[in-house]
Amino acid sequence: MDFTITKEQEELKAVVREFADKHVFPRVVEFEANQEIPPEIVKEMARLGLFGVVFPEEYEGLGLDPITAGLVLEELVRGDPECSLAVAFLVHTSWGHIACKYGSEELKEDVIKRAARGDLWIGIATTEPGAGSDLTGISVTAKKEGEGYVLTGEKAYISGVKEAKEKGTWFKDGGGHVTLAYTDKTKGHRGMTLFFIPLTDPGITVRLEKEFGRKGWSFGSFTINEVKVPEFYRIGDEGKGFYIAMEGFDHARAYIALTCAVAGKRALEIAAEYTKQRRAFGQPIAKFQGVQFQLAEHWSRLEAAHALAYKALWALKMEQEGKLNRFEVTKIAASAKLFAVEAAKAALDGAMRWMGAFAYTEENPVALAWKAVKSYDWAEGSLDIMRLIVAREVLGKEYIG
Amino acid sequence: MGLNIVVLVKPVPDPKEPPRFKPDGTLDRLAMKLALNPYDKYAVEAALQLKEAVGGTILGVSMAPPHALDALREALAMGVDEFVLLADKRLAGSDTLATSYALSMVVRKVWSNLGKLDLVLCGVESSDSNTAHIGPQIAEWLGIPGVSYVDKILEVSAEAVKVKKIIEGGSMTLLVKTPAVLSIAGTTYVPRIPTLRDVLSARRKSVTTWNIDEVGIDPARVGLLGSPTRVVRMWAAEVKRKGKVISDQDPDRLVDEFLEELRKDGISLR
Ligand SMILES: Cc1cc2nc3c(=O)[nH]c(=O)nc-3n(C[C@H](O)[C@H](O)[C@H](O)COP(=O)(O)OP(=O)(O)OC[C@H]3O[C@@H](n4cnc5c(N)ncnc54)[C@H](O)[C@@H]3O)c2cc1C
Numbered sequence: 001m002d003f004t005i006t007k008e009q010e011e012l013k014a015v016v017r018e019f020a021d022k023h024v025f026p027r028v029v030e031f032e033a034n035q036e037i038p039p040e041i042v043k044e045m046a047r048l049g050l051f052g053v054v055f056p057e058e059y060e061g062l063g064l065d066p067i068t069a070g071l072v073l074e075e076l077v078r079g080d081p082e083c084s085l086a087v088a089f090l091v092h093t094s095w096g097h098i099a100c101k102y103g104s105e106e107l108k109e110d111v112i113k114r115a116a117r118g119d120l121w122i123g124i125a126t127t128e129p130g131a132g133s134d135l136t137g138i139s140v141t142a143k144k145e146g147e148g149y150v151l152t153g154e155k156a157y158i159s160g161v162k163e164a165k166e167k168g169t170w171f172k173d174g175g176g177h178v179t180l181a182y183t184d185k186t187k188g189h190r191g192m193t194l195f196f197i198p199l200t201d202p203g204i205t206v207r208l209e210k211e212f213g214r215k216g217w218s219f220g221s222f223t224i225n226e227v228k229v230p231e232f233y234r235i236g237d238e239g240k241g242f243y244i245a246m247e248g249f250d251h252a253r254a255y256i257a258l259t260c261a262v263a264g265k266r267a268l269e270i271a272a273e274y275t276k277q278r279r280a281f282g283q284p285i286a287k288f289q290g291v292q293f294q295l296a297e298h299w300s301r302l303e304a305a306h307a308l309a310y311k312a313l314w315a316l317k318m319e320q321e322g323k324l325n326r327f328e329v330t331k332i333a334a335s336a337k338l339f340a341v342e343a344a345k346a347a348l349d350g351a352m353r354w355m356g357a358f359a360y361t362e363e364n365p366v367a368l369a370w371k372a373v374k375s376y377d378w379a380e381g382s383l384d385i386m387r388l389i390v391a392r393e394v395l396g397k398e399y400i401g
Numbered sequence: 402m403g404l405n406i407v408v409l410v411k412p413v414p415d416p417k418e419p420p421r422f423k424p425d426g427t428l429d430r431l432a433m434k435l436a437l438n439p440y441d442k443y444a445v446e447a448a449l450q451l452k453e454a455v456g457g458t459i460l461g462v463s464m465a466p467p468h469a470l471d472a473l474r475e476a477l478a479m480g481v482d483e484f485v486l487l488a489d490k491r492l493a494g495s496d497t498l499a500t501s502y503a504l505s506m507v508v509r510k511v512w513s514n515l516g517k518l519d520l521v522l523c524g525v526e527s528s529d530s531n532t533a534h535i536g537p538q539i540a541e542w543l544g545i546p547g548v549s550y551v552d553k554i555l556e557v558s559a560e561a562v563k564v565k566k567i568i569e570g571g572s573m574t575l576l577v578k579t580p581a582v583l584s585i586a587g588t589t590y591v592p593r594i595p596t597l598r599d600v601l602s603a604r605r606k607s608v609t610t611w612n613i614d615e616v617g618i619d620p621a622r623v624g625l626l627g628s629p630t631r632v633v634r635m636w637a638a639e640v641k642r643k644g645k646v647i648s649d650q651d652p653d654r655l656v657d658e659f660l661e662e663l664r665k666d667g668i669s670l671r
Pocket of ligand 1 (some may be wrong): 123124125126127131132134135143157158159160219248301375379380381382383385388
């Protein structure tokens with residue numbers, strides 16, 4: 001067991017840290033106020049290569065492993081504790097990986113290469129107005145028609161819809177979503193298939209939600225009105241969509257666990273600094289043991305969450321090397337997300353408390369982090385679903401409803 | 402046109418880390434993480450912008466122990482094409498005179514290997530000693546023009562460069578014959594952040610290591626014994642002078658105003 005990182009990883013982190021310190025952290029409040037990440041920041045992420053970290057070199061990616069991607073993500077979260085950059089990075093990285101792993105050669109040439117260059121963003125669309133945790137309830141359908149498929153229906157609460165729809169503002173070619181649809185509704189889970197759908201298609205109409213937090217990256221629904229995609233935009237075989245999506249969630253959950261642990265730690269650091277400056281009853285509030293002990297408790301839990309997140313990223317790497325199976329990976333990733341979100345929420349609640357009324361303003365990065373982490377009660381699988389997965393893997397399938 | 406540019410860079414204790422001192426008050430360099438001298442990044446950036454404008458090759462040169470290479474790699478990641486490291490135990494303890502002599506010898510060797518040299522760029526000073534000696538001294542050793550505190554390289558041709566140099570309270574523009582040594586001040590050339598791919602490929606770029614014998618450096622003129630400087634005390638210099646800019650369209654009035662200023666300061670004029 002070795003937690004040291006290589007010189008190369010250290011150098012990669014240093015580059016992202018410089019970018020985050022100089023260009024990101026000073027502007028985080030602006031992300032929330034304007035409800036977008038300034039396009040030049042996203043373009044700089046693209047120039048740095050942040051949208052191609054895990055994609056293979058033959059498709060213009062950097063070919064790095066999930067642990068290294070995590071090390072890089074950590075710097076983005078430190079720079080942006082309101083987590084919009086993290087969302088942009090982790091959704092694209094996880095679902096781009098899935099599109100690359102299961103997509104056809106033509107899809108990789110067309111979509112992954114552009115994604116790796118940062119010309120095209122990749123999102124995920126499973127949720128619908130009528131189905132979230134239970135995906136058998138989805139209604140989007142895909143019908144085979146000639147050389148392609150025609151999709152119809154509506155997706156809801158989807159991240160990155162604005163950035164994907166508006167060509168040229170954040171990404172040269174906008175973006176598209178890995179979208180779950182029924183190709184055969186009679187077969188339930190086994191009748192679902194994944195497709196890449198460019199949101200720039202005129203048959204797609206986007207409606208934005210007013211987000212509660214992490215406002216820098218959009219969130220909303222889109223209707224799919226008879227959108228035709230070529231056959232090579234199908235990701236994996238017909239009927240395999242649900243299972244492939246579950247694999248994508250494992251990737252996203254591991255990165256989310258890391259995001260929450262780091263956002264929590266960053267917030268504790270900011271709050272700790274504040275408690276040293278702020279005085280009450282004749283001393284800095286950092287001197288009150290009531291504050292110290294809570295700080296220590298939260299820090300320790302986040303340290304554990306942080307380590308577990310890296311274990312999940314390590315598990316993804318081991319799976320790629322054929323050393324762990326799907327079930328083992330799913331279990332670790334679910335535990336990691338469950339634990340990190342809970343630990344981070346508790347820590348952020350404490351951090352906000354110590355910062356007094358100043359915490360309850362839109363200018364406070366700790367409050368922004370709290371709102372961002374809260375989204376992971378649901379996004380990429382609710383915490384109850386994480387509990388179900390862990391229980392299923394520990395007890396056996398036959399004990400789960 | 403294609404310029405051959407040498408950029409001199411130095412590893413320094415990472416300014417982002419708290420400094421550590423030895424009991425005698427000097428920096429404990431071995432205990433500290435090394436980084437590329439922040440001022441040198443401006444010189445690297447200037448070289449990159451020249452290369453992007455007119456083409457050419459950028460060769461990094463440093464005098465440093467081999468373990469410093471990791472810190473210097475950032476220059477390669479930024480876009481320096483190749484690197485020469487002068488590493489030799491006998492160089493330890495060199496002052497600026499010995500260092501500039503040794504580096505000038507490396508530049509001479511590089512110059513003769515390349516057949517043509519256009520510019521030697523360096524940072525204006527290093528963040529761990531701040532003497533600003535090296536650039537001008539190297540120019541002297543090589544017998545070529547040297548300009549320090551260069552803010553911007555305005556024009557470049559096959560025989561000359563036009564540069565804007567910062568002086569106290571203003572600036573001046575100079576036309577300088579090449580090859581020349583320019584120390585770049587940290588203002589105009591904001592160093593780029595290398596991409597992740599650049600970081601990865603920097604590890605594959607070629608680094609040549611020379612010792613002092615390979616360069617023909619006289620061992621008696623480097624290291625502690627070859628260094629005449631003895632540091633007695635260090636303190637921050639205070640600048641008490643004040644500058645004032647007088648401007649006027651009419652030269653006669655300008656001279657009058659200038660003389661009036663001098664009179665006010667009690668300088669007697671006949
Ligand atoms: C900020 C944000 C961004 C999002 N981005 C995306 C995106 O990009 N793409 C996408 O597809 N989706 C996205 N989502 C949607 C997210 O995936 C869903 O919210 C999530 O899957 C839960 O679905 P739901 O909201 O419909 O809740 P429901 O499924 O209706 O669940 C409601 C509650 O019931 C609980 N529950 C459900 N089933 C069980 C059970 N069997 N046992 C115990 N409790 C249960 C849940 O835990 C939850 O607390 C995003 C959500 C948010 C908040």
